[in-house]
Amino acid sequence: MAANLLDVDNLSVSFTTEAGEARVLDAVSFSIARGETLGLVGESGCGKSVTSLALMRLLPQPSGHITGGDIRLDGDSLLKKSIRDMHAIRGPRIGMIFQDAMTALNPVKRIREQLKESLTLHGQKLSKAAIQARCIELLGDVGIPEPALRLDDYPHQLSGGMRQRVMIAMALAGDPDLLIADEPTTALDVTVQAQILSLIQSIQAAHGMAVIFITHDLGVVEPLCQRVAVMYAGRIVETAPAQALFRDPKHPYTQGLLNSIPRLDREPLTPLPTIEGLVPSALNMPNGCRFAPRCPRATDRCTAEAPSMQTTSDRTLACHEVSL
């Protein structure tokens, strides 16, 4: 058995568009140990969600395809699996929760019917009463009050936080080894965000599953994740243990991100530092380091040559100017 639960190895994903082939992920590598929480951080459009869909092999068809690299779950390549085998992996091995639980729930089906799917899709023979009991138990586990009544509700009858709890219950129903949480709190109020985050933490503790937590909100990452991978324009620029990353960010992009978090201890009325410029288009990526056009420390070498990955025992970094 491999040491890691999941190894993503030089994963590349392209989308066929009318304007040409867009290379959305370029040689992305990371790994997750059992029970570990990895934060996958980056701006909108950097490829976080595409990474999560690629792991599930649920890229939009027919435009999206994996062009290189490998994804191994317990040492087993997911890219070599048949579609039928993937159906058995989605749910019981890898579960997923989505950014907007309103659109991720079928609006015309009751919560019971949708939750039931997670229980009955994978060949388990359960009696009606057993399904009902398990559904109530699952909704109870994610902190939904009066779960038996909520089963008869339609998604629009629940609040945003409750809907996200239902989504989490659905993912839990399969008891997966890995949970991919794709910005699960972005669409929620701040107070509800905190509740959902602590729910994910407690569930992780109880079930011992690994979590990939995808977010653009660095404030969420520090308390929740053991390790963080920072993505920029389809590449991972830096991975580090969460505390080390926040204490000592190495990559100029990571430093820029951390600097642009509003802080209460800053001098009042000073402008918030931002990273100048825009994320490059996937159709027209810079040749060298993709961050070079926006990087304050960029040199000629950065624009000419893509940096290779430096690795130590617990950190990786892709930068010409900074060394680990």
Next chain:
Amino acid sequence: MTGYFIRRLLLIIPTFLGITLMVFAITRFVPGGPIDRALAQAQAASESAEFQSSRPGDSTSILSESQLNQLREYYGFDKPLLESYVQWLGKVVQFDLGVSTRYAEPVWQTIADRLPVSLYYGFVTLVLTYMVCIPLGIWKGIKHAGTFDHLSSAVVFIGYAVPGYIVGIALLTAFASEIELFPLGGFASDDFDDFTLWEQVKDIVWHSVLPLISYMVGSFAVMTFMVKNSLMDNLAADYVRAAMARGRTFGGAVWHHALRNSLIPLATHFGNNIGIVLTGSFLIETIFNINGFGLLGYEAVVERDYPVVLGILVISSMLFLIGNILSDLCVALVDPRVRFQ
């Protein structure tokens, strides 16, 4: 929600009054009404009778004032508009639509004679259109931009672009005249009553193949593309992806999740179809010599047979009004988010 539908039902009354009053008023002011026709007939008769005497015909002198008054009274044109409208309405409420001026028989009888034919074509068209368009739209949505999708789009669009009566004439020329595969027209054979039940069914189907194709050929496009586009929207929805992330197969996600959502737009149209069932198309009915509602309505307007015109209007406007409510009801049934207040 019950309150909403009761209100909608009550709203039928003023709407119905508005529609009928308008058409009733039009029948009064449009030239060529029954009085004008009687005058023209009398003039034609007198002209041919006195052709030799070379006395110039004067239309006002053909019928005496008392004869005209008699005619006006007979057709109910002697009273003011509102008064005769109220009189007509009073009869309608008692299900009396009056007497056809052209056939000299009760309007109900005239309509009832045409009803089975129109109902048959209306409902068969409706059912067949749904049966073709829903599966076709689903298949096109799943196989978007494939060969089948492109080919079927071409066929459907050609059908949409060519008017049904042109298709009817072409079909009739090709398959009833050149190749004598189908009858030239009519609803059933002349000796229909002597047939056994099975032969009667076969006879009606045999007669209705060509008219049905002409009826439906134009209606495929709208419904097929409504189903296809709606399904594609839903296939791209998060909940389909979420269902697959739980382990649903693509087919399972389509069948159990996307399908019902993509049929919601169809439900909004369902009620309207109830009205269309009875209206028919007079052009296709003329081409195939089918005595249905379309032909009846057209001829009634041309011949100024106002009791029949108004009778058809009463029935079709009621159907449309009820159909609209039925649409709302259908939407509420398929979409739990819709709750009418």
